[in-house]
Amino acid sequence: MTLSRDRIYLDGAWTAAVGTETIPVENPATEEILGHVPAGTAADVDRAVAAARAAFPGWAGTPMAERGAVLGKLHEALAARAGDIARTVGLELGTPLKVAKAVQAGLPLTVLRGYADLAAQPVPEETIGNSLIVHEPVGVVGAITPWNYPLHQVVAKVAAALAAGCTVVLKPSELTPLVAYLLIDAADEAGLPPGVLNLVPGTGPVVGAAIAGHPDVDMVSFTGSTATGRAITHAAADRIARVALELGGKSANVILEDADLTKAVKVGVGNAFLNSGQTCTAWTRMLVHRSHYDAAVELAAAAASAYTTGDPFDEGTRLGPLVSAAQRERVRGFIARAGARQVAGDAPVPDKGYFVAPTVFADVDPASELAQEEVFGPVLSIIGFDDDDHAVEIANNSKYGLAGGVWGSPDRALAVARRMRTGAVDVNGGSFNPVAPFGGYKQSGLGRELGAYGLSEFQQTKAIQR
């Protein structure tokens, strides 16, 4: 069976791409080719942007509550595909099926439903003195997304942009384009007006760069690596186009002296290894008070060694492969250069597929490459600290600032959380909130996604004096 798709989606219709080249999509668990998608070109981006521009006045002029109703239909059509979504992400990314169902399919459906509901009940307009404050859509949005949560990252942008009244040209990651096709199938079925959502698959340097530099794209919303975020920002700077960036991370999980150690380590290891460690918010640095240090290392090593690595479609599997051969080589390089005490990482992994055993290093130097760079694989670093001030200093010693965790008595943990220079912190395992603002400090990004904050990223603010 092939999962190939041979069209791009422009102006409400499945259309042939200008070029004839295709991109193979690989199953990272088996190294087999699942199928191909068209390799879009700059000419396809031109056509997609023209369609989005033409559709903009009509969509922007549609009352927000009506846009919300359309998003509700899109949610219905996408929810009917939940099984296919989990399966597709299991195949093209290798996420174990159980996690794929809950996170790769469940989360984007929750986010989409949330935006449909938010748009259905628009906030009343504000008055400041003699000014009426109105919020208007930014315009044509280019959405460029990565492979690690391939539908969630698309929906976080597309649902918010459409709710705000923007029109969109979407370029999903070339490593995981198939699940984005399911969203477009749903949009086609739900009857989104032509041109409101367009899909141009292709590579970053060709399609991504054409979107980022396009004179008629008003805003680029990007999730991916910090290096690419920088390139996109440069491309958008010439025309002062708005950019929203969700980039890398190197988040700290701080385990204070008065923490519930067993829980903190268990949840911390699970967080670090979610999606084979290919998670931007992963708590890849476990910071532990000296009084618990040896016990924490032992617990983390045992937890890592208990992971079952293998076929994502096997019910018992907790860790799938990395997304590609290149990603596995990158991660192996970090492990080889670690220069720290390895306490887990020898577990057997399948011969075929891009697997890396769950790996834990203790006594990691906070200034080392392993503690500073985003590995994006199942690799956890453990670092000791002397007191709360020291913990905060190590946690903040990073060019990134995306997420983090703190464990300890509630007031003390909250005080530490407030001092962490990151966009999100979970205290004592506080759960992910899909309507809370999500985004980074420092080189982890610009702007916020999700919920009402995410919607406002796609709006301009106008003051009308009377």
Ligand code: NAD
């Ligand atoms: P990447 O930067 O290589 O690619 C992301 C997207 O950008 C892809 O669609 C790619 O084709 C495109 N692209 C590549 N070069 C481009 C260029 N020159 N111009 C325009 N587009 C270009 O990132 P990735 O490897 O796909 O994803 C992993 C990275 O994403 C990690 O660093 C991770 O931390 C980050 N990430 C961040 C968040 C967040 O919300 N902060 C979420 C998930 C992933």
